[in-house]
Amino acid sequence: xxxxxxxxxxxxxxxxxxxxxxxxxxxxxxxxxxxxxxxxxxxxxxxxxxxxxxxxxxxxxxxxxxxxxxxxxxxxxxxxxxxxxxxxxxxxxxxxxxxxxxxxxxxxxxxxxxxxxxxxxxxxxxxxxxxxxxxxxxxxxxxxxxxxxxxxxxxxxxxxxxxxxxxxxxxxxxxxxxxxxxxxxxxxxxxxxxxxxxxxxxxxxxxxxxxxxxxxxxxxxxxxxxxxxxxxxxxxxxxxxxxxxxxxxxxxxxxxxxxxxxxxxxxxxxxxxxxxxxxxxxxxxxxxxxxxxxxxxxxxxxxxxxxxxxxxxxxxxxxxxxxxxxxxxxxxxxxx
Amino acid sequence: xxxxxxxxxxxxxxxxxxxxxxxxxxxxxxxxxxxxxxxxxxxxxxxxxxxxxxxxxxxxxxxxxxxxxxxxxxxxxxxxxxxxxxxxxxxxxxxxxxxxxxxxxxxxxxxxxxxxxxxxxxxxxxxxxxxxxxxxxxxxxxxxxxxxxxxxxxxxxxxxxxxxxxxxxxxxxxxxxxxxxxxxxxxxxxxxxxxxxxxxxxxxxxxxxxxxxxxxxxxxxxxxxxxxxxxxxxxxxxxxxxxxxx
Numbered sequence: 001x002x003x004x005x006x007x008x009x010x011x012x013x014x015x016x017x018x019x020x021x022x023x024x025x026x027x028x029x030x031x032x033x034x035x036x037x038x039x040x041x042x043x044x045x046x047x048x049x050x051x052x053x054x055x056x057x058x059x060x061x062x063x064x065x066x067x068x069x070x071x072x073x074x075x076x077x078x079x080x081x082x083x084x085x086x087x088x089x090x091x092x093x094x095x096x097x098x099x100x101x102x103x104x105x106x107x108x109x110x111x112x113x114x115x116x117x118x119x120x121x122x123x124x125x126x127x128x129x130x131x132x133x134x135x136x137x138x139x140x141x142x143x144x145x146x147x148x149x150x151x152x153x154x155x156x157x158x159x160x161x162x163x164x165x166x167x168x169x170x171x172x173x174x175x176x177x178x179x180x181x182x183x184x185x186x187x188x189x190x191x192x193x194x195x196x197x198x199x200x201x202x203x204x205x206x207x208x209x210x211x212x213x214x215x216x217x218x219x220x221x222x223x224x225x226x227x228x229x230x231x232x233x234x235x236x237x238x239x240x241x242x243x244x245x246x247x248x249x250x251x252x253x254x255x256x257x258x259x260x261x262x263x264x265x266x267x268x269x270x271x272x273x274x275x276x277x278x279x280x281x282x283x284x285x286x287x288x289x290x291x292x293x294x295x296x297x298x299x300x301x302x303x304x305x306x307x308x309x310x311x312x313x314x315x316x317x318x319x320x321x322x323x324x325x326x327x328x329x330x331x332x333x334x335x336x
Numbered sequence: 337x338x339x340x341x342x343x344x345x346x347x348x349x350x351x352x353x354x355x356x357x358x359x360x361x362x363x364x365x366x367x368x369x370x371x372x373x374x375x376x377x378x379x380x381x382x383x384x385x386x387x388x389x390x391x392x393x394x395x396x397x398x399x400x401x402x403x404x405x406x407x408x409x410x411x412x413x414x415x416x417x418x419x420x421x422x423x424x425x426x427x428x429x430x431x432x433x434x435x436x437x438x439x440x441x442x443x444x445x446x447x448x449x450x451x452x453x454x455x456x457x458x459x460x461x462x463x464x465x466x467x468x469x470x471x472x473x474x475x476x477x478x479x480x481x482x483x484x485x486x487x488x489x490x491x492x493x494x495x496x497x498x499x500x501x502x503x504x505x506x507x508x509x510x511x512x513x514x515x516x517x518x519x520x521x522x523x524x525x526x527x528x529x530x531x532x533x534x535x536x537x538x539x540x541x542x543x544x545x546x547x548x549x550x551x552x553x554x555x556x557x558x559x560x561x562x563x564x565x566x567x568x569x570x571x572x573x574x575x576x577x578x579x580x581x582x
Contacts, residue, residue, distance in 0.1 A: 051377055053378075053380065054378065054381065055378075056378065057351070081347060081348035081397045081401060081453075082348075082397075082444075082453060083427075087442040087443055088439075090434075096569065103426075106349075106350040106355045106356075150358065154358065154379050158380075164381045165380030166379060167379070167380060181362055181365075182361075182362075188359055197473075197534075199359075199473040202530070202534040202535065202536040209535070210534070211535025292447040
């Protein structure tokens with residue numbers, strides 16, 4: 001059986017938080033994992049985590065440490081079953097494409113739909129109205145709110161609190177958990193009002209929307225969002241109070257994300273990088289530069305340095321100057 | 337009496353159905369009063385092979401997944417297919433209409449041989465499935481209801497009439513009246529005609545309604561004026577593992 005990661009010190013490893021107690025699951029069906037035989041040399045250690053928990057998607061961590069403490073292997077594997085979306089789309093009607101790629105991910109379905117719609121509209125020279133832009137940005141904000149709350153409260157917080165899951169925290173920190181849940185409920189209602197639902201929304205189409213939120217819905221949304229601010233401030237304060245529990249980890253990283261002169265870029269802009277020049281979105285392939293390795297069904301990418309990061313942290317590092325005052329104050333409280 | 341033990345697993349899918357369960361928000365805590373979650377990789381660290389009910393999301397798309405699924409089937413008293421990918425194959429079956437070497441090379445080029453895969457299929461093609469929670473994504477309320485019925489030892493009921501019934505109840509204008517197509521005519525209800533109500537049409541994500549009249553459906557769709565390819569594309573969206581898609 002593979003060992004737990006809990007008490008192992010990894011001197012040079014680029015590993016996850018040392019406080020994480022990830023139980024290694026027995027999984028006889030993962031052929032790209034390291035064989036389970038005990039290390040031949042006494043003193044050598046092996047860490048093999050099958051299906052890392054509390055992440056979205058399937059990943060393994062494989063670490064081999066020699067008897068003298070040298071890390072000889074430190075590898076991230078992605079054993080997730082490939083579904084071949086790129087091939088599925090060939091020959092489909094342009095109005096179907098975003099509904100298909102939505103199914104790439106249930107958590108960031110809105111993001112996939114919006115990227116797809118922009119690509120379709122660019123290909124067919126379709127220009128959308130300002131109203132559509134506003135509604136799409138709102139949909140993106142709804143998704144970000146939902147996804148980020150899921151991440152910090154359900155996926156990361158258990159690590160910081162040294163517990164198994166948010167379900168356990170619901171017993172010990174019920175008040176806080178209920179506040180996080182309430183904020184998530186608002187974010188899901190936000191998606192429902194704007195585009196139909198959080199996961200695989202139905203209303204969006206190339207050129208705009210098949211159905212619009214009504215005035216009453218939007219007024220209710222504004223009230224709901226305003227009323228949720230105390231819960232969100234609570235979340236900021238809660239995490240600001242436990243920032244010292246985040247492991248200290250720095251690595252030379254290129255951060256890649258949308259940038260814009262006018263706003264905290266999320267919907268559109270140019271492709272920015274902390275280590276490379278800006279590029280128009282159409283040149284995305286010069287930035288994604290995908291390659292394939294045998295231990296990962298997901299493709300890899302590399303640009304100016306070994307480590308390449310996209311997502312919320314990259315967006316922040318590239319766009320922080322455009323944060324609104326309340327968000328900027330929250331960032332300051334967190335010490336970022 | 338000990339609380340029933342439940343576990344969650346996923347194969348080839350988007351994890352949207354597990355998210356929908358998290359989206360039960362406060363109701364999830366209520367459900368947890370009545371069950372013990374012994375494995376739920378997405379939100380919890382713990383794992384145990386001792387569970388009564390297994391909820392499984394995602395399709396089976398490669399030989400190694402069959403092995404893992406059979407083990408789950410062995411451990412569970414009740415196996416529930418969670419969502420369209422698990423219950424009916426879902427969107428993953430779209431690739432089945434391409435030649436395998438074509439889709440493998442399209443995505444992985446010369447490296448395709450590194451990644452085993454075969455035609456996507458629902459769980460029931462591999463093991464016996466006791467119940468299903470349909471939809472893409474599932475409806476959280478339906479999940480709560482079916483889980484409750486399972487815990488009470490009942491055979492969960494899911495609607496056996498088409499989406500048209502719920503569409504009429506919702507007061508929607510029929511898509512065919514608008515010159516569009518819609519699979520509500522052959523799709524299992526239970527979603528309150530959500531997609532039609534949101535301005536779209538039904539794609540059939542909940543699977544064929546029992547006794548679906550596919551011949552009549554094809555006549556209706558031909559009369560709606562769409563070409564054969566559009567009809568076929570719509571039928572293949574989610575129903576790729578059924579005769580409807582041929």
